[in-house]
Amino acid sequence: MRTLSIVHAIAAFVSCTAAQTFQRLGGCPDLGCVFPPDQADFLAGQYFDIRLEVHSPINGSEARVGEPDPNFTFTITKKRGKPIAATKFFKVDEPKLERWDFSWYEDRFAEDADTPSIVNVTSKIYRRVALKEPGEYEATLNYYGSQKTVANWLVRDLPTKRRAKNVILFIGDGMTTNMITAARLIAHKSINGKYMTKMALDKFPVLGHQMTHSMDSFITDSANSATALYSGHKTTVNALNVYVDSSEDPFDDPKFETIAEIFRRHHPHAGIGIVSTAFLADATPAALTSHTSDRGEYDHVISTYYEGLTNYTWTEWNGPDVLLGAGAENFLKSEDAKRDYYDLFAQNDYSVAWNKTALQNAPNDQKLLGVFQTSNLATWLDRNVYQANLLNKTNYPDGSGRDADDLPGLKEMTLKAIDVLHERHSDDGWFIMSEAASVDKQMHTLDYDRALGELLELDDTVRATIEKLKHLGELEDTLVIVTADHGHGFDVTGSVDTKYLEAQDDDRHKRSAVGYYESSGLSQYTTGGPNSLRYSEGVHFPTRWDPRYTLHSGVVAFPDHHENYQVHKDGPRTPALAAQGDKNNYYASYKDAVSGILINGTLPVDAAQGVHSLTDVPVFAQGPCQELFGGVYSSIDIFFNIAECLGLSEGK
Amino acid sequence: MRTLSIVHAIAAFVSCTAAQTFQRLGGCPDLGCVFPPDQADFLAGQYFDIRLEVHSPINGSEARVGEPDPNFTFTITKKRGKPIAATKFFKVDEPKLERWDFSWYEDRFAEDADTPSIVNVTSKIYRRVALKEPGEYEATLNYYGSQKTVANWLVRDLPTKRRAKNVILFIGDGMTTNMITAARLIAHKSINGKYMTKMALDKFPVLGHQMTHSMDSFITDSANSATALYSGHKTTVNALNVYVDSSEDPFDDPKFETIAEIFRRHHPHAGIGIVSTAFLADATPAALTSHTSDRGEYDHVISTYYEGLTNYTWTEWNGPDVLLGAGAENFLKSEDAKRDYYDLFAQNDYSVAWNKTALQNAPNDQKLLGVFQTSNLATWLDRNVYQANLLNKTNYPDGSGRDADDLPGLKEMTLKAIDVLHERHSDDGWFIMSEAASVDKQMHTLDYDRALGELLELDDTVRATIEKLKHLGELEDTLVIVTADHGHGFDVTGSVDTKYLEAQDDDRHKRSAVGYYESSGLSQYTTGGPNSLRYSEGVHFPTRWDPRYTLHSGVVAFPDHHENYQVHKDGPRTPALAAQGDKNNYYASYKDAVSGILINGTLPVDAAQGVHSLTDVPVFAQGPCQELFGGVYSSIDIFFNIAECLGLSEGK
Known part of the structure; x- marks a missing residue:
């Protein structure tokens, strides 16, 4: 039963590949939406609300004729049980029907052309319910007569004895x-x-x-x-x-x-x-x-x-x-x-x-x-x-x-x-x-x-x-x-001889200041010197932040910026600046690293900063x-x- | 005793900060060198050779007058024991003295000016010895009368019972x-x-x-x-x-x-x-x-x-x-x-x-x-x-x-x-x-x-x-x-709409094809389609390698290259090419990603490829x-x- 419902869910998921990046509504596999969505996990007894939506797109690739279904129904099925109307299952009143519409862009071309897709919505919300019994549940939204959106929910079966104070x-x-x-x-x-x-x-x-x-x-x-x-x-x-x-x-x-x-x-x-x-x-x-x-x-x-x-x-x-x-x-x-x-x-x-x-x-x-x-x-x-x-x-x-x-x-x-x-x-x-x-x-x-x-x-x-x-x-x-x-x-690939970098006239020569493999050498941030910083026993920070040989650090995606691989002593960096105040058009801040090399960005030009990454x-x-x-x-x-x-x- | 010897070693280490990246000889803390070096670990009974060197730099920042010491001595001290001559400790004959010289550059300025530092060397090597008893040892090279280089060695004390076949x-x-x-x-x-x-x-x-x-x-x-x-x-x-x-x-x-x-x-x-x-x-x-x-x-x-x-x-x-x-x-x-x-x-x-x-x-x-x-x-x-x-x-x-x-x-x-x-x-x-x-x-x-x-x-x-x-x-x-x-x-920061990227005329507009955060969307590499690849039960690879929305991937340091974020169907990439065959001067290969954006390198221009990184x-x-x-x-x-x-x- 679990396997079957997974297969069902995958099929639904595949059906909306056209909108993988720009999505009508995240977590909504088709024209019916259940939140918490498919594959949600719960702690036994954890309070949550349930939002149901039925969509009727009036234009765009998913356009259909007619209003969104106001008569959708919603049931909960505990594994090996029968579907039970949610009002009965949770012992709550039927929520009132809500209506609204919203718009979205199907992709960047539609965004550039300002041709939004409009969607009419019917919706209900169940407030402050809980599932106390561990196990698998199917939450099923029935709409447009024969259509179904199924969310498989799992209430985890955990030991209840407290082990940590x-x-x-x-x-x-x-x-x-x-x-x-x-x-x-x-x-x-x-x-x-x-x-x-x-x-x-x-x-x-x-x-x-x-x-x-x-x-x-x-x-x-x-x-x-x-x-x-x-x-x-x-x-x-x-x-x-x-x-x-x-x-x-x-x-x-x-x-x-x-x-x-x-x-x-x-x-x-x-x-x-x-x-x-x-x-x-x-x-x-x-x-x-x-x-x-x-x-x-x-x-x-x-x-x-x-x-x-x-x-x-x-x-x-x-x-x-x-x-x-x-x-x-x-x-x-x-x-x-x-x-x-x-x-x-x-x-x-x-x-x-x-x-x-x-x-x-x-x-x-x-x-x-x-x-x-x-x-x-x-x-x-x-x-x-x-x-x-x-x-x-x-x-x-x-x-x-x-x-x-x-x-x-x-x-x-x-x-x-x-x-x-x-x-x-x-x-x-x-x-x-x-x-x-x-x-x-x-x-x-x-x-x-x-x-x-x-x-x-x-x-x-x-x-x-x-x-x-x-x-x-x-x-x-x-x-x-x-x-x-x-x-x-972020990662580090070697060291930079900042003295050598400063002494070169152009970017291609400055890049020779970078040492990798054996030329990365050893960290100079932990070596002593007359002005080296000292810490209490067991406390570890660099003893200096401005050695001649610094780290060759970088991130994998960035705005336009200058880079000289030196600590910014005058305060936190601002790597890119908006051209004439245009927040959709950032360029490298020359002032940020005057002696540095220019690195052209790989992010959209409206990004002033780096962004989050995928890694575990x-x-x-x-x-x-x-x-x-x-x-x-x-x-x-x-x-x-x-x-x-x-x-x-x-x-x- | 262990603590004292660590302090000694750190002091020695600090003394050669001038050559952290360009080194006279890696692992050699001063003018005497012992290999295996300080902090070496051994399996009890593991065979190894011991190389000793005494250096006499004839020019450069470490220059000294006179030949390298031909009369250096070498002892092994087991913790709480007394120094014993290595020949006696290992029951081997005294190795014959060797002599040579070598040269190195103190930094990139010296390399550019072709002003190498020359070092004369005396050396001996002990072949195929072993330490069978777990514990701490000091290997001490005595040279130039009063100078010492101490290597602290540890033979790990491990259980000897075999647990894996x-x-x-x-x-x-x-x-x-x-x-x-x-x-x-x-x-x-x-x-x-x-x-x-x-x-x-x-x-x-x-x-x-x-x-x-x-x-x-x-x-x-x-x-x-x-x-x-x-x-x-x-x-x-x-x-x-x-x-x-x-x-x-x-x-x-x-x-x-x-x-x-x-x-x-x-x-x-x-x-x-x-x-x-x-x-x-x-x-x-x-x-x-x-x-x-x-x-x-x-x-x-x-x-x-x-x-x-x-x-x-x-x-x-x-x-x-x-x-x-x-x-x-x-x-x-x-x-x-x-x-x-x-x-x-x-x-x-x-x-x-x-x-x-x-x-x-x-x-x-x-x-x-x-x-x-x-x-x-x-x-x-x-x-x-x-x-x-x-x-x-x-x-x-x-x-x-x-x-x-x-x-x-x-x-x-x-x-x-x-x-x-x-x-x-x-x-x-x-x-x-x-x-x-x-x-x-x-x-x-x-x-x-x-x-x-x-x-x-x-x-x-x-x-x-x-x-x-x-x-x-x-x-x-x-x-x-x-x-x-x-x-x-390497990391990934989002997705790229390759269709949109291809349709734009210049690099700054092409960069708008990149989606991050919510615009990264979902992976399209696992969705079906008429030509999707299929695998046996339990085997997992992408079902397609060329979806419209690909990964926005990158590394933190790179040569000049073009990037269009698409799979290379015609064979492995060659991101950079030597200008007129000059292996010290690599530029982006236009052919490698014709529709892509130009990314200026952050590695020396003699690097045709990316390099290894620091991460655990x-x-x-x-x-x-x-x-x-x-x-x-x-x-x-x-x-x-x-x-x-x-x-x-x-x-x-």
């Missing part, structure tokens, strides 16, 4: 194995090809790879991928914990519950911590509590931290215990945000910290909001090496226009989060997500030095976390996971349930493994 | 996690972001990462990296199972024993199989038996398959049981090779096969040499999809000038190797190395389609191998490992000892784990 999930946003290799090379000394010290990541007992693909595209963004990691559901680019329907409203899409919501529902006294070096409305932290098809709805994101969902009945949710990061602009009153969230959080018994000193002095027995600057947190490299770049930013988190010059890093934030959660939840345990966000952000702008600095800060944070957990007596009860949400196509990303695990994380698997298995380890499955 | 080591040359991800995407169907089938690699229970760095450069070549995998010793680019000394002779360098040699020495009736899709004199197969500082000494390589070493006393070695691959030119009499190796192998009771039919008909109870064409084996894509590319190659392995048109692939060769070794060595067990060589070779020429085809053939070979071992009742006694020797900086590469393991292969470690640990699993350590 605490879980800390580190996310190196955009981090790949290739970047870890490069970070190790610049921060750890080696002799004759052998490292004298190890990264914290290198010491993990279990290694896995996870596949990051989206539901309807093989490249994901961070909203979509964080959703998969936290909820077990793959969705569409830009979506946070909803499947994206074809309606315009970014808040009416079918939702599903996240690990934070489920953990708190099962254990009202368990602790939740959210830590990020991004602005806190950004996708990776947002995906723990937000539900919207548009990750750009920042006020929605902050409001869900504060009060959960208000537009529909959903899981009881009273906010994280600890919320630390940047992005003060979304907490202050503004055009977008009618409320002062600092006030609201303070009224809800949070202590509010605006700088590192206040963070470290905040009481451990109180909930804690820490917002340390506007925008993203300054990078490790700027906070620790090129500190002049922190000046004249007018980015103090109170909106006063001062500079934020007393900034914590990922390590200080994460260790404080553990202190608070340990103090407040030593009985019921806690879940922390800690994100090194700017590995991704700096890779986007081809600022490899800053990206690797962020990765090394993550590694140092992991090291310090393990030490702290040991000190607190919690290490053996804590599952520690380090992974990424997607990659960037690594997973490092230690602690209770570590054995679940070995080998190769889907990103959603991270969610199911954490849920299993916390005993959150309601099955049997 | 057989070992098969698959090497995807140049294969990375990124490539595995892309290969899966084009060969395995998915629905809503979830694969309906798995790669054989995805099913392995244990995953690791290995670091591939060379002894004296962070980018390795395949000779050096295969040496590390088979012997536990990291050396220099282009070297096969020797440390590279400064003498000119490519055959006098200090050797060390390989896994094939050690296994045969311990178990004279154990079987050895060598399988590769490369020419058999190529580095990855060669590194099982060859000992030379120059991987280009092809006649040496073939002679070591046939008779082992003849220039010095070394391990008894009477050749592999099975040797299958390509490169007939090195088996035929020629200017380089004075002997007809087909005759010699036949005289040594090998059956000799020149085509797939003969391979499959060869008796399983006889030793087997199979050489199927000149040069490298045609790629899977040309053998199976674009077969017209096999014509007019005059590459039949007998040198007759016919076409080789009855070619086996990696799978047929590997399964036959198992048949022969199982028949001949069912009591004593066997070791096979099977290499998918052209993952690397096709990545070098930016022919991503062909490279991924090779990777998928490797995966299919692994699948079929596991099935065969199960069928033979040998699976539980066989350690199966799949890994790589180094990476290429994956290791997949199953069978006895699989638990040794999890986590992150050095490439040399692959050797030590295999040796441990075969019970080859003589310690205690």
